[in-house]
Amino acid sequence: MFNQDNVIAGLEIGTSKICVVVGELGLEGALNIIGVGQARARGVRKGEIINPGQVEEDLRTALFEAEQMANLEIRSVFLGVTGSHIRGFNNRGVHPVLSADREITTDDVEDVVKNAKAVNLPADHTVIHAVRQHFFVDGQDGITNPEGMLGARLEVDMHVIHGHANRMQNAIRLVRGTSLEVDEVVFTGTAASLALLTNEQKELGALVIDLGGGTTEYVVYAGGVIRHSGVLAVGGDHVSNDLAYGLKVPLSRAEKLKLEYGSALPVAAAKGQTVSLTNELGLELKRINVEHLQRIMSLRLEEIFQLIAQDLEQAGLTDYLRAGVFLCGGGSRTPGIVELAENVFQMNVAPGHASAISGLTTALDQPEFAAAIGLVKFGSLKLRKRAAQPSFPRRLLDTGIRTAFGRFFTQHN
């Protein structure tokens, strides 16, 4: 309660819900989820804030709930961002090693990474993540740490995820407005993959698809590193909207129908089956054909998977996914979604579970929380890194307790 240094909060402002997850980093470095809070989001479309006032209200509700459950006060959060503006791509940086003895120094490594980051982004975009994949020394592939090696030419492959600076700033400002600090901004796709995948799966190659309310994020890991990432601004909202249009019912009713009768693959039993909608007096208003409902839904979800599959095909990554596809997000609760994805991708598909994290099982089992849990995990990785480097001044030096904590960590890690 008093020492909050090992407390990490993740905040995801999603299209359908705002969710806060609080985690505690144990002394052995194990992450324990101690609090979850969520609220229905109203002012968000396609992952981006359109009504800051409403979002702030909902954010406070979610925060309050999480703080109550964890019995502490959240001071700072790792903020998840998404939206159609976010893009990921791979870039290679080259740096000639110029020292006389051809030994690669820390400076050389920093330079090559800087070169790889100096990409031609659109003027108004900023880099969210730049992840090192592999180094090459004189063309030799697969080197993870070239420092101290000998070579004339150092190259690095980086995966760079970038987004529109102003649009991301909207979310950051809103969070700051509620007197919370933003530790770091994280792409929700990356966060979800952190929560779902084990190291072996990352090594084997896996695709994580987060089927959210307004957006669908996907991230590909292969050989232990991020190889590809992307966002489709299509999600559960689109399914509801399609149903509202196709079945000619109001959106709220379509939403309910989706949850009640929805299926990602048309079920044989639904053929010819109808559901009657009644008003509050029990009078029949309308008959809905369940087969149509499922067909509309199936086509939309199939399309989402197809677009992702096309993108991976183009990136040449289809053959690298030996661990298969992992689904999370609210959309992954749809009955039949696993079968549909298997049909499209022609490989193993599994609903993802947050792994290597202990704590509230209710939270861990829900696919909607994957991204927020991933944010906490991301935070814990950062915190561990900070603790391992006592020179990092910001957090560790402002109180004596924290310094002691930092020292403790360096000794025991």
Next chain:
Amino acid sequence: MNEAQTSLISAETLRPRFRLFGVGNAGIALLDALATPEFASAELAAINTDATGLAATSAPVKILLENKLLRGLGSGGDPERTRALAEEQFATLRDACAGAEVVFILAGLGGGTGSGIAPVLARAAREAGALVLAFVTLPFGYEGDRREQQARQSLEQLKPAADGVICLPGQKAVRLIDENTGLLDTFRVTNGFLIEALRGVWQLLTRPGLIQVHFSDLCSLLRDRHVENAFACVEASGAGRSREVMERLLNHPLLDEGRALAESDAVLVSLTAGKDLTMAEVNRVMEQMKRQCGQAQIIMGAAVDPAIKDKLFVTVIAARQNPAPTAQALRLESRPGTGTSGTGTAAVREPAAARPVRNRPAKSKLVQSQLPLSVVSKGRFDQSEPTLHRGEDLDVPTYLRRGIPLN
């Protein structure tokens, strides 16, 4: 014309004669800023339509263009008038350029004098047998649409008339300057950018080089390409100067953080340093440039100036292929009365002019917009940004886009 050509050949071993013309008030201000010992070997000349503006300059040669219409009181911001005036006094301008091998034209486009006279002067200089390089500024945003338009028009005329045009939009420079900077300082800073570029080119051409760049190299780079604001001059000193120089270059606002380099298809790089310039440094800078520029043709020069100590200057000019380089040229030539003997020279200088070109000026990038014909309401997504993927609007229900009937 022929005389000038032969003298050029015989004078090849000598230093070419440079003449700098400042046209209009802005041009003269630039010219005055250049009246330093560094440019002592150049002949400075000021051209204006306004006698008072001309009186203030320190340039040794002053040319006042006037007729009964203007009465030496300036152009009144109308480039058509000054253009007519310059055409009228074409012989004067040509005489003024006679004997020079290289003519630099400095002007601020947008006003009356600079916009009207600069293109004519460029043509006159060419007729006198000189190579022409123009350094111009475009107006600031607050100066209004009319000046902007006049500047653009003039720039279009200047491009085919000169061998190379390097221009700096004022608005772009304004963004680089602190808001609270005084107006005078703002002008000084924007002019400073242009002068930096001019100085870079100047050093390139006049300093004895380890690796010499000739003016013809520069012209071949700029011809049919021209440069809009993709130039930069940076300097650094100390041990890691070559590394630092590249960093500054890639962060240079005029190069759009290095984007301009990647998009260019011809780049000129000039390094100037003291006697301590090493091959490794040249190598390091060029290696980086090559990587940044991709497919671009790179012309490099390196010069040593014993007066510089410990500093490394790098000037970069990145040129991009003009999509319709000669459409304007053709138009200009076909205009009656303007192209006398000048058209012949222009045709020889610009072999591209012989290519068949569309007569319409190239339009800016076409954008496919959506016609408001669709009857499908997007419901929840009516107000939000459409999700477009390969031309499809993904907000429209999939079954509708695929034409799957529900019965």
